Amino acid sequence: SLLICFYSTDLLPAKNGEEPTIQFLLEMVDILTTYVKKTFDRSTKVLDFHHPHQLLEGMEGFNLELSDQPESLEQILVDCRDTLKYGVRTGHPRFFNQLSSGLDIIGLAGEWLTSTANTNMFTYEIAPVFVLMEQLTLKKMREMIGWPNGEGDGIFSPGGAISNMYSVMIARYKYYPEVKTKGMSAAPRLVLFTSEHSHYSIKKAGAALGFGSENVILLSTDERGRVIPADLEAKIIDAKQKGYVPLFVNATAGSTVYGAFDPINEIADICEKYNLWLHVDGAWGGGLLMSRKHRHKLNGVERANSVTWNPHKMMGVPLQCSAILVREKGILAGCNSMCAGYLFQPDKQYDVNYDTGDKAIQCGRHVDIFKFWLMWKAKGTIGFEQHIDRCLDLSQYLYNKIKNREGYQMVFDGVPQHTNVCFWYIPPSLRDMPDGEERREKLHRVAPKIKAMMMESGTTMVGYQPQGKNVNFFRMVVSNLAATQSDIDFLIDEIERLGRDL
């Protein structure tokens, strides 16, 4: 290629840089489209695993070290090919490892445009179209939550953990606005409530924001991982008796491991009774609001004060795309604004209500909206609905396949509420062993061993973890439109192939 003799300094804005620039970008696109095609090709591996020390030592000329001197553009393209070669194909039909998976072509094109536009969400001035897209999309999301006329507030944030952190911040601001200026000493000893199955970000927010992780009180759940409302009420009463002031309850809509939906209406009744902020963490389950068939699982969500909803999980939007939605208008700005004169001048020629930056805890903010807006345009609401319904159908297929199958044991009974299917694979050597500590210890080691072999062979990936008293089990999730029943069959075959001699 001509690019052997070219360096980055030959690209635009260099004089005569147009030709090498276009050539370079098109060669890059060729690498990327080849990767896209392979991603959907089942004869390609999900990953080509290497240990950190192997990659650090350098794989066949792939050198990660940085240097004082530049590399040629040709070498840069080689580096890009290698980067993809040793990575993980998260869009592969047999990648089931994470809540976010899949490679949506429209979303991908949207991200390419976003990075080409390379702007910042803090003002209308430099992101007019994206700022309006964000407003319209947040309004649509609030309508789907069921808030009247889609009124309210919201912002896209860098992930569900930060969205959940926002919810705790604004709850505190609503009840104790003076904490913003005076600090936590201006408030009584506040406590937050969330399920023992909830995402760890609520606890992290408690630690970061100065509540303390011990003041995040964990609620008991039923055996399917749903909060027991009576336990919430008992713990509220107990906290009050001990002199604490309950502030905030998080209800999870789609828990990380079990995919459980907490009973929002019953929790909302208790929140109203005790005047507490109700947040719904729908990072994982929020997408079900798009489905007429499944949205009932979030019944009561319209009673929440705030909702986290990550389109980058169940709806297949590329990372990152997470929204925090708030019922009360203006409270995000009230909570976070510092009115920095150099960004948010009141004397601009346009309506500065469109400068949204001061609502955020960030200053600069990546454009996360465009890919999502573009996907919504391209699929329509009905396209997201089909995506959701299809993934849930596929999970039910898996559930039906293994619930009575020899060598499998479900972690909880009944049809899963979300796409999470949690199960143990019991190798033949353990099937006749009586329950007890020895069997538990052995079973605990089965999933990690199978997972390690899967990764070494690169054929598929699925998550595992312990939960409470339950030893390591597989947690299967489906959010990738590329997956079919044959891929589910493949996963089960693979587990049995790798696990039968353990």
Add this chain to the structure above:
Amino acid sequence: SLLICFYSTDLLPAKNGEEPTIQFLLEMVDILTTYVKKTFDRSTKVLDFHHPHQLLEGMEGFNLELSDQPESLEQILVDCRDTLKYGVRTGHPRFFNQLSSGLDIIGLAGEWLTSTANTNMFTYEIAPVFVLMEQLTLKKMREMIGWPNGEGDGIFSPGGAISNMYSVMIARYKYYPEVKTKGMSAAPRLVLFTSEHSHYSIKKAGAALGFGSENVILLSTDERGRVIPADLEAKIIDAKQKGYVPLFVNATAGSTVYGAFDPINEIADICEKYNLWLHVDGAWGGGLLMSRKHRHKLNGVERANSVTWNPHKMMGVPLQCSAILVREKGILAGCNSMCAGYLFQPDKQYDVNYDTGDKAIQCGRHVDIFKFWLMWKAKGTIGFEQHIDRCLDLSQYLYNKIKNREGYQMVFDGVPQHTNVCFWYIPPSLRDMPDGEERREKLHRVAPKIKAMMMESGTTMVGYQPQGKNVNFFRMVVSNLAATQSDIDFLIDEIERLGRDL
């Protein structure tokens, strides 16, 4: 185009989806490369300004509203063209509005690859190459700071405000680790110190983390915006006498408006004397560490406990790319870890020290490292040095051009330390007016009026703001390699053309 009859459901993973997928992506790339070429073309406008209500009403068929039904791929491409048409060309040689500007072709290609890989930084398992790139790059950055062997800790975060928030969190954890579990009531009344010219994110962090914004004490500066060390010491003593406990000092390396560098060594002496955490906010000025000529402006940075450094600002890396760097190893994990079993299993087959997710306040984390790593490969350290030196030379050219020019007044005397050049343009009608309230009020309205006209005509963009007692002035910054002396000349001509009759 064939795509008129195609919809997103015809793309991969659909059967026979390969051909329309490649065609769609290539047509998208054609739109993007056309945009890239125009971005560097001075005969193209920087922006085509419209008010929010105009865009919301729909421009020549550009409809922002979302619908239940899908659009054809052809319409999606039209939407993408329109999105770019009504946006702002932040890479244009005459876009001077923001600290981040420019469109680096290598960085752009890196972002395209990142979105194609569509993975998450939380574990080595699903981002092996990116996790290692992050580690190596952070180490290089720590070496440039001057910490022995580049040892320490760090992470890429979604912007400088979050990086600064990390610094406050870890300072608190270092001195009062029990706050993590018990909350702020486990600590005495803590205060933080930062310059009155510093970025508002320090105050925002103080509010969010439960210190209270009033407990962020603002330090006086000299007339060039640099912290006066004696004022810091006096305010420390004063706070202690009032029963507060000083915890943290932020020194700014490159302030947002004046581009001032606080005297780090003198501040470090005081921090050592009183045993305080020293953070250096080098979000804007950190890039100067790459320049042998300019790095002396950060002398003493190696004495800091933590440093914020945003390659997406002065170094031209696409948004977002911000690092928080910490001298003490392991403290980020200590501060933030919650040990969630479903992500960070201790029984994986690889060295789980490479699972960095639990160090972060985020769970999912966008891959911000790759574009930066790729740019470093392509330019070498010397390429970044040339970038920095060139931008600073260009600012000095502007400074020399206007410092004695009729109709200009500098906001502070002397050669700027960074690329920030702050000045008033005085229209002829005000030049003979005696100083006083009337002139101040009139002058205050000049910059907004010129800026509004600039945006309407779309020829160039530059920021303005008041600062303390100074009425609205222009703040010119250069971080875009595309800008030349002729563009600086153009800006000045444009200010005079638009402002002469005010």
